[in-house]
Amino acid sequence: KDALLLGVLAYNCGPGVVNKSTVLKKLKSGNRDIxxxxxxxxxxxxxxxxxxxxxxxxxxxxxxQK
Known part of the structure; x- marks a missing residue:
């Protein structure tokens, strides 16, 4: 689910935005509150x-969804 959500965001906003986003940082740290x-x-x-x-x-x- 994480990869799909990040893929959709990268498609819509661009991979550079996703690489700098707090969404990616939170998911990498294990924080699911994004x-x-x-x-x-x-x-x-x-x-x-x-x-x-x-x-x-x-x-x-x-x-x-969980």
């Missing part, structure tokens, strides 16, 4: 984008 970090990737050209936020929420629910 909801806030993952849903923070919802900005386009520096501005909050409501539809991107909704997409991140859907991805979290679909791909990262």
């Amino acid at each position: 909801f806030k970090s993952y849903t923070a990737h919802c900005h386009y050209r520096g501005k909050f984008h409501k539809q991107l936020h909704q997409r991140r929420l859907t991805e979290m629910v679909t791909l990262f």
